[in-house]
Amino acid sequence: MECDKCKAIINEEESKELHGRILCEDCYMDSLSPARMCDPWAVYSAKSLMDKNESGLEVNEIQAKILRILEETGGKEPGTIADDLERELAALRHMEKVRGALKDGKKIICLW
Ligand SMILES: [Zn+2]
Incomplete structure (x- = not known):
């Protein structure tokens, strides 16, 4: 499978689901804390x-x-x-x- 956001190939254990999207761990973390990059x-x-x-x-x-x-x-x-x-x-x-x-x-x- 691939990450919905960055299209990285990820295996099932690495995939996270958020709002119906399959995300890799990095994108998942990014989506959870968008305020991290800036405020x-x-x-x-x-x-x-x-x-x-x-x-x-x-x-x-x-x-x-x-x-x-x-x-x-x-x-x-x-x-x-x-x-x-x-x-x-x-x-x-x-x-x-x-x-x-x-x-x-x-x-x-x-x-x-
Ligand atoms: Zn990703």
Whole structure:
């Protein structure tokens, strides 16, 4: 007999049956644990967090960042989220990605 999936020739003792298919031992193990190769659920949930929220609307980068902070901390007071963003801004300043400047007499943050 042969494996339904990879077509390897197998003898009866080696064959496994899964959902009505005859599989060799390797394919059987693969079919039993498809998450072994990668973790599609983890990828999916991370991706869905980045791309869409539950209503299917796009989440922009800043919103995704906020979601990530909440995910990492398990929840925060609203005011402290602003502190987090402030801290990121300071870090970006330090990396010389953004800088403070004056525009029409007002202080602004702009790209370096
Ligand atoms: Zn096989």
